[in-house]
Amino acid sequence: MPxxxxxxxxxxxxxxxxxxxxxxxxxxxxxxxxxxxLIDGKALxxxxxxxxHLFLGFGEQWLHIHLGLYGRYxxxxxxxxxxxxxxxxxxxxxxxxxxxxxxxxxELLTPAEKAAVHRRLGxxxxxxxxxxxxxxxxxxRSGSTVAALLMDQKVLAGVxxxxxxxxxxRLGIDxxxxxxDLTRAEWDAxxxxxxxLMREGVEAGRIDxxxxxxxxxxxxxxxxxxxxxxxxxxxxxxxxxxxxxxxPVRTEELAARNLFWCPRCQRx
DNA sequence: TCTTTATGGCGAT
DNA sequence: TCGCCCTAAAGAT
Numbered sequence: 001m002p003x004x005x006x007x008x009x010x011x012x013x014x015x016x017x018x019x020x021x022x023x024x025x026x027x028x029x030x031x032x033x034x035x036x037x038l039i040d041g042k043a044l045x046x047x048x049x050x051x052x053h054l055f056l057g058f059g060e061q062w063l064h065i066h067l068g069l070y071g072r073y074x075x076x077x078x079x080x081x082x083x084x085x086x087x088x089x090x091x092x093x094x095x096x097x098x099x100x101x102x103x104x105x106x107e108l109l110t111p112a113e114k115a116a117v118h119r120r121l122g123x124x125x126x127x128x129x130x131x132x133x134x135x136x137x138x139x140x141r142s143g144s145t146v147a148a149l150l151m152d153q154k155v156l157a158g159v160x161x162x163x164x165x166x167x168x169x170r171l172g173i174d175x176x177x178x179x180x181d182l183t184r185a186e187w188d189a190x191x192x193x194x195x196x197l198m199r200e201g202v203e204a205g206r207i208d209x210x211x212x213x214x215x216x217x218x219x220x221x222x223x224x225x226x227x228x229x230x231x232x233x234x235x236x237x238x239x240x241x242x243x244x245x246x247x248p249v250r251t252e253e254l255a256a257r258n259l260f261w262c263p264r265c266q267r268x
Numbered sequence: 269t270c271t272t273t274a275t276g277g278c279g280a281t
Numbered sequence: 282t283c284g285c286c287c288t289a290a291a292g293a294t
Contacts, residue, residue: 003275031287052276069276070288086288102288104276153277160275207275227291228275235275256282257276 002067004158005201007049008126010073012202014056015047017075017096023058024092028083035108036089039063051124051157053117055109062114065089068104124157125194126202132156132191139179139187146182147175147259150190159194162228162235163201165260166209167193169233174266175259206230214243234260 025040027033039058046057056063067073080090080097089100100106109117122138123130135156139149149155150164159167168175171189173182182190201207207230215231216222221243228236233243238251238260247264 006275066276068287070274070290071276072288088287104278104287151276162275164275258274 002052002071003160003163003201003207004049004051004124004126005198005207006205007052007054007067007158008202009205010054011047011049013075014044014054014091014098017098018044018091018093019047020044021093026090028087028090032088032106035063035106038108049124050118050127051121051153052160053121053157055114060111062109062111064105064107064109064114064117065100065103066105068102071103072101074099074101121153121157122155125191125198126158132187135191136184136187139182140184142179144179145175145254146173146177146179148255149179151255151257158198161257162207162230162232163194163197165235166207166232167197169262169266170209170211172266172268174268175254175261204230207232209233210243216243219243234262236260
C-alpha cells in the first residue's frame with residue numbers, strides 16, 4: 001500500500017483521532033511491548049511525515065514508523081476489538097483505534113535520532129514549502145538511470161514504484177535515461193507533476209494518474225479496474241495495450257523492483 | 269495446502 | 282547484487 005501519499009494521510013489521521021489527548025498504546029503481538037509501555041497514556045503532541053517515514057511525537061519520545069513493502073495501518077472507530085493477526089502496535093483512546101501490522105520499523109527515537117532520519121532523506125514533494133533543488137543537484141550529476149534515482153529516498157523522499165512509473169509515462173521520459181542527461185526543464189516538470197499527483201493521492205487515498213482524455217471511457221474502450229485501487233497508465237499493466245498508443249506496456253526488473261513503461265510513448 | 273507476490277530498505281559481500 | 286526482515290492475500294496445485 002504505502003508510498004508517500006499514504007504516510008502523509010496517516011499523519012493526518014493520527015493527528016485527527018489522537019492529537020492532543022492521552023492515548024493507550026500497546027503491542028498485542030508483543031514485539032513492541034517495551035516501547036509501547038514507555039509512551040502508554042501519554043498525549044500525542046505531533047504527527048509528521050517525511051517521505052515514507054511517519055513520526056508521532058509523545059513529549060521527547062518520537063515513535064518512528066515505516067511500513068516497508070507490506071506494512072498495514074488500519075483505523076477504526078469506537079472501542080478496539082480483539083486483535084486479529086500480528087498487531088505490532090495498537091493505539092486507542094475510546095473514540096477510535098489504529099492497528100499497525102508488518103512494519104519495517106516501529107521504534108522510539110530521541111529528537112537527535114529523528115533528526116538523523118530527516119538528514120538522510122531527500123526533499124519530499126508533499127512537505128509544504130519543500131524545494132526540489134537538492135534532488136536536481138544529485139540527479140543532474142548522476143550516471144544512474146532516472147528510474148533508479150526517483151526511487152532513491154536519499155534523492156527524493158516519498159516516491160515509490162507506482163509514482164515513479166506513472167510520472168515518467170506522463171512526461172514521456174524513457175526510464176533508462178541517465179540522470180545527467182535530463183534537462184532542467186524535464187526535472188522541473190517531474191517535480192511539479194509529483195507535487196500535483198501526490199497531493200491528489202493524499203486526498204483520494206489512492207493513486208490516480210490517468211488524464212481525463214485518456215480514460216477508457218474517453219478512448220472508447222471498455223472500462224477496467226486496477227487491483228491496487230487507482231487508475232494508472234503503466235504500473236502493473238505489462239502486456240496490456242498502452243492507454244494512449246495501444247503498444248503493449250513493457251516490464252523488466254531493475255534493482256530488484258519491477259519497472260513498467262510504454263516503449264513508444266517514452267522514447268525521449 | 270502449498271507457493272508467490274507486494275506501492276521498501278537494510279547490511280553483508 | 283544478494284539475502285533477509287516483516288505479514289497477508291492471491292494464485293497455483
